[in-house]
Amino acid sequence: MRWTQTIIPTLKETPAEAEIVSHKLLLRAGLIRKLTGGLYIFMPLGLRALRKVEQIVREEMNRAGALELLMPALQPPEIWEKSGRYETARDVLFKVRDRAKKEWVLGPTHEEVITTLVAGEINSYRQMPKNFYQIQTKFRDEIRPRFGLMRAKEFIMKDAYSFDSSDAGAQESYHKMYNAYARIFQRCGLKTIAVEADTGVMGGKFSHEFMVPAETGENDVAYCDGCGYAANVEKASSNVTKTASEPSAALPEKFPTPGAVTIDALTKAPHSVPAERQIKTLVYVADSKIVLVLLRGDDQLNEAKLAGTLGSTMFRPGEPEEIFTAMGAHPGSLGAVAATLKGDGWAIYADERLKDTTGMTTGANEDGFHLRNIEIGRDIKVSKWADLRLVQAGEPCAKCGQPLKVQRAIEVGHVFKLGTKYSEALHAMFLDETGRQQPAVMGCYGIGVTRTLQAVIEQSNDANGIVWPISVAPYTVCITPLNVAPESPVMQLAEKIYAELTSLGIDTILDDRNERPGFKFKDSELVGFPIRIGIGEKSLAKGEVELKPRAGALTAVKVEDAVSAVQALVRAALGA
Numbered sequence: 001m002r003w004t005q006t007i008i009p010t011l012k013e014t015p016a017e018a019e020i021v022s023h024k025l026l027l028r029a030g031l032i033r034k035l036t037g038g039l040y041i042f043m044p045l046g047l048r049a050l051r052k053v054e055q056i057v058r059e060e061m062n063r064a065g066a067l068e069l070l071m072p073a074l075q076p077p078e079i080w081e082k083s084g085r086y087e088t089a090r091d092v093l094f095k096v097r098d099r100a101k102k103e104w105v106l107g108p109t110h111e112e113v114i115t116t117l118v119a120g121e122i123n124s125y126r127q128m129p130k131n132f133y134q135i136q137t138k139f140r141d142e143i144r145p146r147f148g149l150m151r152a153k154e155f156i157m158k159d160a161y162s163f164d165s166s167d168a169g170a171q172e173s174y175h176k177m178y179n180a181y182a183r184i185f186q187r188c189g190l191k192t193i194a195v196e197a198d199t200g201v202m203g204g205k206f207s208h209e210f211m212v213p214a215e216t217g218e219n220d221v222a223y224c225d226g227c228g229y230a231a232n233v234e235k236a237s238s239n240v241t242k243t244a245s246e247p248s249a250a251l252p253e254k255f256p257t258p259g260a261v262t263i264d265a266l267t268k269a270p271h272s273v274p275a276e277r278q279i280k281t282l283v284y285v286a287d288s289k290i291v292l293v294l295l296r297g298d299d300q301l302n303e304a305k306l307a308g309t310l311g312s313t314m315f316r317p318g319e320p321e322e323i324f325t326a327m328g329a330h331p332g333s334l335g336a337v338a339a340t341l342k343g344d345g346w347a348i349y350a351d352e353r354l355k356d357t358t359g360m361t362t363g364a365n366e367d368g369f370h371l372r373n374i375e376i377g378r379d380i381k382v383s384k385w386a387d388l389r390l391v392q393a394g395e396p397c398a399k400c401g402q403p404l405k406v407q408r409a410i411e412v413g414h415v416f417k418l419g420t421k422y423s424e425a426l427h428a429m430f431l432d433e434t435g436r437q438q439p440a441v442m443g444c445y446g447i448g449v450t451r452t453l454q455a456v457i458e459q460s461n462d463a464n465g466i467v468w469p470i471s472v473a474p475y476t477v478c479i480t481p482l483n484v485a486p487e488s489p490v491m492q493l494a495e496k497i498y499a500e501l502t503s504l505g506i507d508t509i510l511d512d513r514n515e516r517p518g519f520k521f522k523d524s525e526l527v528g529f530p531i532r533i534g535i536g537e538k539s540l541a542k543g544e545v546e547l548k549p550r551a552g553a554l555t556a557v558k559v560e561d562a563v564s565a566v567q568a569l570v571r572a573a574l575g576a
């Protein structure tokens with residue numbers, strides 16, 4: 001490709017809308033343009049890089065034995081009603097109406113569609129295992145689309161769905177995908193870590209997310225250098241010490257705490273109650289019922305764990321007024337002591353760290369008062385114990401005891417062992433060896449293809465621009481002649497090398513713009529082509545050209561060695 005024949009609208013200034021480096025660089029390098037918030041146009045070079053990521057994904061999925069198909073993005077709501085997600089996924093579903101005013105769904109994911117397909121096409125254990133995948137546009141009504149392609153309303157996902165006749169088979173399908181994902185991200189030049197992920201209300205068996213460590217990520221990952229344990233903090237647990245308690249016969253005693261409505265305020269004089277001796281009482285509304293959630297004063301609630309415990313994501317923090325009506329006090333003076341609650345039958349979920357504690361302090365359900373000498377069990381009737389707390393950096397790893405670290409990360413892929421939830425709901429049944437009807441055992445596997453592309457840039461850039469790995473670069477080589485007059489020896493050599501590289505199948509762009517060298521070099525560094533060949537009169541007089549790997553040092557090579565030097569670099573990078 002000749003630079004003047006394509007369009008690479010590079011920008012000197014950083015557009016104000018972009019907050020993170022990869023988003024800035026996508027815009028500045030002219031790879032994408034914004035249509036409106038959460039919707040982007042891939043420019044010719046951006047699309048080339050995207051297609052390369054897609055191709056790597058496709059090759060590795062095929063290698064793992066998955067079958068490519070293509071499903072409609074437009075989906076009938078009936079299948080979403082059958083799976084129960086028309087309600088639970090309501091917030092992310094884009095809905096459209098046809099001329100008859102009937103409602104349709106723009107697919108955020110395709111479990112419902114693929115399971116409907118399999119219900120009709122697969123009916124014997126002999127036809128399994130099967131794993132179907134597609135690379136397709138997804139729609140999600142994100143609360144906060146941001147960071148360019150990272151969280152968009154419309155994005156490209158590779159989604160795969162496996163169907164097995166046994167649990168052991170499903171496990172094997174899962175591991176195949178796990179390994180394929182590791183290869184895919186490695187080939188894209190991305191460093192990822194696979195972390196245990198929350199299976200929450202999906203009710204699945206187990207799950208891993210592939211995370212790209214980055215401060216701009218929207219996830220926190222807890223990991224241990226000692227044993228390799230790594231988990232999304234939504235799921236992570238640690239080996240925290242129990243709260244020390246001594247048996248005491250002291251009975252609850254009310255004391256005034258005017259104005260002290262936070263854990264922190266109560267730690268100060270004149271009350272001086274350490275945070276670890278306080279019980280934090282949170283009020284949630286689940287299924288229009290009030291639920292009390294208890295944690296140690298210095299712990300934070302992990303909402304994903306609460307969702308898992310409740311078996312639903314359909315809950316929300318209570319509003320101040322409904323809390324007052326139910327409890328008789330405002331946040332800051334709330335508690336779960338039975339004697340202070342109106343009536344009984346309260347749903348009280350408590351974090352395991354509070355088990356067997358005595359001598360605790362909590363709100364009295366009377367504004368401006370707390371109760372001390374509280375003993376869990378005697379004074380508070382817990383309905384269910386669960387791990388509900390958020391893990392903190394420095395806590396001992398549950399497996400080996402070393403201190404955990406916490407790091408921000410971008411989720412690029414997700415593998416999930418689903419079990420039979422969807423096959424049961426959508427009747428994907430098969431006959432097993434003994435002739436019995438069974439639901440297929442499923443797994444689902446997603447890669448955000450557009451997010452992966454941006455994550456590559458987030459991880460690989462410098463002050464001058466993008467540093468593409470060869471595997472996904474829009475063009476591998478940029479030839480920069482310093483004189484573009486057609487009859488000049490410099491341009492003639494540029495044309496010759498361009499023709500040779502192109503005929504060898506190496507993606508090459510010839511910067512034929514009649515611009516100053518510095519300007520051209522800056523642009524090619526901004527766009528981030530992995531290899532630049534600079535050709536100028538001075539070096540040509542010595543029979544040389546300049547070879548500059550984007551991430552390496554400039555070297556002079558003999559004119560006749562230029563092509564083979566590029567080939568060697570490409571081979572080293574792609575292992576081909």
Ligand code: ATP
Pocket residue numbers: 109140142149150151152153154155157411412413414446447448449450451452
């Ligand atoms: P997130 O937690 O970031 O919202 P998710 O867990 O809802 O993502 P999945 O349903 O697991 O996403 O989808 C599979 C993959 O699709 C994710 O790992 C991510 O790479 C990508 N993805 C999800 N939502 C978006 C989005 N709004 N924009 C771009 N990519 C996305």
Ligand code: MG
Pocket residue numbers: 209411413414
């Ligand atoms: Mg996910």
